[in-house]
Amino acid sequence: xxxxxxxxxxxxxxxxxxxxxxxxxxxxxxxxxxxxxxxxxxxxxxxxxxxxxxxxxxxxxxxxxxxxxxxxxxxxxxxxxxxxxxxxxxxxxxxxxxxxxxxxxxxxxxxxxxxxxxxxx
Amino acid sequence: xxxxxxxxxxxxxxxxxxxxxxxxxxxxxxxxxxxxxxxxxxxxxxxxxxxxxxxxxxxxxxxxxxxxxxxxxxxxxxxxxxxxxxxxxxxxxxxxxxxxxxxxxxxxxxxxxxxxxxxxxxxxxxxxxxxxxxxxxxxxxxxxxxxxxxxxxxxxxxxxxxxxxxxxxxxxxxxxxxxxxxxxxxxxxxxxxxxxxxxxxxxxxxxxxxxxxxxxxxxxxxxxxxxxxxxxxxxxxxxxxxxxxxxxxxxxxxxxxxxxxxxxxxxxxxxxxxxxxxxxxxxxxxxxxxxxxxxxxxxxxxxxxxxxxxxxxxxxxxxxxxxxxxxxxxxxxxxxxxxxxxxxxxxxxxxxxxxxxxxxxxxxxxxxxxxxxxxxxxxxxxxxxxxxxxxxxxxxxxxxxxxxxxxxxxxxxxxxxxxxxxxxxxxxxxxxxxxxxxxxxxxxxxxxxxxxxxxxxxxxxxxxxxxxxxxxxxxxxxxxxxxxxxxxxxxxxxxxxxxxxxxxxxxxxxxxxxxxxxxxxxxxxxxxxxxxxxxxxxxxxxxxxxxxxxxxxxxxxxxxxxxxxxxxxxxxxxxxxxxxxxxxxxxxxxxxxxxxxxxxxxxxxxxxxxxxxxxxxxxxxxxxxxxxxxxxxxxxxxxxxxxxxxxxxxxxxxxxxxxxxxxxxxxxxxxxxxxxxxxxxxxxxxxxxxxxxxxxxxxxxxxxxxxxxxxxxxxxxxxxxxxxxxxxxxxxxxxxxxxxxxxxxxxxxxxxxxxxxxxxxxxxxxxxxxxxxxxxxxxxxxxxxxxxxxxxxxxxxxxxxxxxxxxx
Ligand SMILES: Cc1cc2nc3c(=O)[nH]c(=O)nc-3n(C[C@H](O)[C@H](O)[C@H](O)COP(=O)(O)OP(=O)(O)OC[C@H]3O[C@@H](n4cnc5c(N)ncnc54)[C@H](O)[C@@H]3O)c2cc1C
Ligand code: SF4
Ligand code: FES
Numbered sequence: 001x002x003x004x005x006x007x008x009x010x011x012x013x014x015x016x017x018x019x020x021x022x023x024x025x026x027x028x029x030x031x032x033x034x035x036x037x038x039x040x041x042x043x044x045x046x047x048x049x050x051x052x053x054x055x056x057x058x059x060x061x062x063x064x065x066x067x068x069x070x071x072x073x074x075x076x077x078x079x080x081x082x083x084x085x086x087x088x089x090x091x092x093x094x095x096x097x098x099x100x101x102x103x104x105x106x107x108x109x110x111x112x113x114x115x116x117x118x119x120x121x
Numbered sequence: 122x123x124x125x126x127x128x129x130x131x132x133x134x135x136x137x138x139x140x141x142x143x144x145x146x147x148x149x150x151x152x153x154x155x156x157x158x159x160x161x162x163x164x165x166x167x168x169x170x171x172x173x174x175x176x177x178x179x180x181x182x183x184x185x186x187x188x189x190x191x192x193x194x195x196x197x198x199x200x201x202x203x204x205x206x207x208x209x210x211x212x213x214x215x216x217x218x219x220x221x222x223x224x225x226x227x228x229x230x231x232x233x234x235x236x237x238x239x240x241x242x243x244x245x246x247x248x249x250x251x252x253x254x255x256x257x258x259x260x261x262x263x264x265x266x267x268x269x270x271x272x273x274x275x276x277x278x279x280x281x282x283x284x285x286x287x288x289x290x291x292x293x294x295x296x297x298x299x300x301x302x303x304x305x306x307x308x309x310x311x312x313x314x315x316x317x318x319x320x321x322x323x324x325x326x327x328x329x330x331x332x333x334x335x336x337x338x339x340x341x342x343x344x345x346x347x348x349x350x351x352x353x354x355x356x357x358x359x360x361x362x363x364x365x366x367x368x369x370x371x372x373x374x375x376x377x378x379x380x381x382x383x384x385x386x387x388x389x390x391x392x393x394x395x396x397x398x399x400x401x402x403x404x405x406x407x408x409x410x411x412x413x414x415x416x417x418x419x420x421x422x423x424x425x426x427x428x429x430x431x432x433x434x435x436x437x438x439x440x441x442x443x444x445x446x447x448x449x450x451x452x453x454x455x456x457x458x459x460x461x462x463x464x465x466x467x468x469x470x471x472x473x474x475x476x477x478x479x480x481x482x483x484x485x486x487x488x489x490x491x492x493x494x495x496x497x498x499x500x501x502x503x504x505x506x507x508x509x510x511x512x513x514x515x516x517x518x519x520x521x522x523x524x525x526x527x528x529x530x531x532x533x534x535x536x537x538x539x540x541x542x543x544x545x546x547x548x549x550x551x552x553x554x555x556x557x558x559x560x561x562x563x564x565x566x567x568x569x570x571x572x573x574x575x576x577x578x579x580x581x582x583x584x585x586x587x588x589x590x591x592x593x594x595x596x597x598x599x600x601x602x603x604x605x606x607x608x609x610x611x612x613x614x615x616x617x618x619x620x621x622x623x624x625x626x627x628x629x630x631x632x633x634x635x636x637x638x639x640x641x642x643x644x645x646x647x648x649x650x651x652x653x654x655x656x657x658x659x660x661x662x663x664x665x666x667x668x669x670x671x672x673x674x675x676x677x678x679x680x681x682x683x684x685x686x687x688x689x690x691x692x693x694x695x696x697x698x699x700x701x702x703x704x705x706x707x708x709x710x711x712x713x714x715x716x717x718x719x720x721x722x723x724x725x726x727x728x729x730x731x732x733x734x735x736x737x738x739x740x741x742x743x744x745x746x747x748x749x750x751x752x753x754x755x756x757x758x759x760x761x762x763x764x765x766x767x768x769x770x771x772x773x774x775x776x777x778x779x780x781x782x783x784x785x786x787x788x789x790x791x792x793x794x795x796x797x798x799x800x801x802x803x804x805x806x807x808x809x810x811x812x813x814x815x816x817x818x819x820x821x822x823x824x825x826x827x828x829x830x831x832x833x834x835x836x837x838x839x840x841x842x843x844x845x846x847x848x849x850x851x852x853x854x855x856x857x858x859x860x861x862x863x864x865x866x867x868x869x870x871x872x873x874x875x876x877x878x879x880x881x882x883x884x885x886x887x888x889x890x891x892x893x894x895x896x897x898x899x900x901x902x903x904x905x906x907x908x909x910x911x912x913x914x915x916x917x918x919x920x921x922x923x924x925x926x927x928x929x
Pocket of ligand 3: 543573574580
């Protein structure tokens, strides 16, 4: 896995704390790309690409959240919210994005490369 | 990372090529930059299933194996609609018809085959096609809408599947075959005759031993003439007379080609760095026309390309199955009688079964099955291993008295590579290995570890027999103590009892008090506990949205592209012209992808965007049809007394009344009813959870039917005289089911588990109990609100559930 040095990230605001509810995913739309944001019971926020790595695809935001995992709403794959790692017996990886909260504002970190891919230069 | 990736180019985006790529991505995902060229405009799909598309049981979407997203995720450059026209094996470059070029370090050719179009006069007329790809399949689907008479040339596997598909599409189909026997390359004369008789019964016509001499007509075909001077009128001709490896590109590029592209035991062609797999390749003089060999070839080639040690590919023993419903045929190895072979044969014309085993000096070398193919995997194994014939095998196969196999023995006999779970492609071998390596003891653990049993559940009995087979008595001992899921070891009854006793009211509380191993549960126990709470405390329990499946949370059915299907209620399957118009207007305005009449007599609006759901509901201004819910779905009705000349009861009226009375209430599983006006049973009540049949003096009530994964015919619960009695009985039965069934247990399974007599005793015979159950369900019903209007109100307060946050 690639580790990203922090100062290389640019942060963009994706909403405020009120926009997110416990154990219910929410979709953030950035140009043509969708990010799913989840708030877990212990108050942690996570951001992942809103696309299941199952070969038939599908969204993740509507999945059930249990602890620090989301259960894919279409195929019931179990996916770790922090690493994006699909749990055995299935396999795959979802792109995750770091989040930080300043005051009430929620911000998402992107590398230059990701920002370019999302058309956000 | 550092190392520069090598360039791998694949020509042919079909089953063999992409299967090889899948293996490579598993073995060494970082090694290659991959580029794929495919002539067809589609991503990789399952060609085998085209027969099902034609037959109507699958759509094109269903048969896609790897979506565009898959290529993107694995950074594979895919050029569809692009045909490679030349390979420069010196410079290592490929050239495409549209000007694209690509350099390669390694090249895989997987160009498949072309259908053989017989060069008879007239073959180039309109209305003559092969059966190979989605384009051919689309032509057939279109043609069937406009024309009546079809001829299929070729009575082999492909021809018969094409013919059956066209028949299902409503055409009048004649199969023309050169030989005296159908599928003569797989079956012997006896099996072939049985097959022909069955297909004739299904409605196909046959002209045997006919050689096509000419196709006549104007611009479009009008018919065929045969070498014996006879004729057949036809507006459409499918040629299924065989396939020819697609080698034009390879031979033009200087590769060694005989019938196919010649490869060695590691799939290497005569050119350095160039490989071939699949139907286009010729290995040890054989070109294969089925997928099993090409998957084996792909596995060897992938290892070769990733530098992983591998055994050479030594050829494949092929077997055949025909994919036509109601016709089971199988053959493997040597199947024709020959003087030097010993033949064991059993023909049963009454049960329409045929079995044959062929021995060469007592070694099993081949077999044919018709009618019952459950022994196919074992015969395949015997042939592969060159097993010797024994008394035991004889008794088992030919059914000597008292030798019927137990389920455990049967799984013991299965070949290791036989697929147990068709949905997830898990073999017996990998399940047995997982059980041993990880000391698994329950079906759930096998599910979690291998994926088997996670989709339709049809394979769960076999998985459980496999556990028994590996663990022996240990497994039987384990079986009594399994929880409702992996998060708890408590059973449903224990959980319900504690909720009642301790008066627990939230999912969190239940999991906390009962010490769940996984504090927030999973997608199995959360909805179940939420249901138990609602069932026990209808007035008090506040439904927990985060423990509902997405469909129930959104009050619509999610599709795999993230859009939804909206289904308005149509009580008893009845609507009005005004409502129909409104539905049509909404469908047009929101640009839905399809409007479909369902099996339960209502209209699906398929493909509504999530953000549009509230608007669609508002404009429809109708109640939700609950097509997503573990609740009453539809009440199907026949025409009945109001209009039908046979009707003795008002089935429409009763259907509407039942649907209005019992809609919306949560149940352990989905629930369907049907009401018929007379015993002719036009609304098919025998496959419903409750099926009602009107007769001259009242109603009969049937329960526990199912038309789904495990079909079951409903059983008679009781006969009643009046409408009131019927409604009360339906209510009492439903409430008893709500109280005692496991979550997700359909009435068919529940009735079998509890027993119809026990249910009768509670619901029919005990009048006080019946009244009490009925009162309880009415009380629970009184608490319910229409979900679409409720969601609309909530939506006005907060856009949380439906709207995405849009960034600029
Ligand atoms: C209707 C039907 C039913 C079948 N049923 C069964 C069955 O029940 N069991 C079974 O085992 N097998 C069945 N088969 C056979 C099975 O589908 C084939 O064996 C298998 O698809 C062969 O795989 P392949 O990759 O070699 O060729 P294909 O899957 O045909 O792939 C070849 C691809 O290469 C492309 N191509 C060709 N030339 C070029 C070029 N120059 N440049 C770019 N692309 C090119 C073609 O467009 C094609 O998409 C069936 C086949 C059909 C048509
Ligand atoms: S079930 Fe009887 S009443 Fe109903 S439509 Fe059929 S024939 Fe008519
Ligand atoms: S066959 Fe195993 S889940 Fe469907």
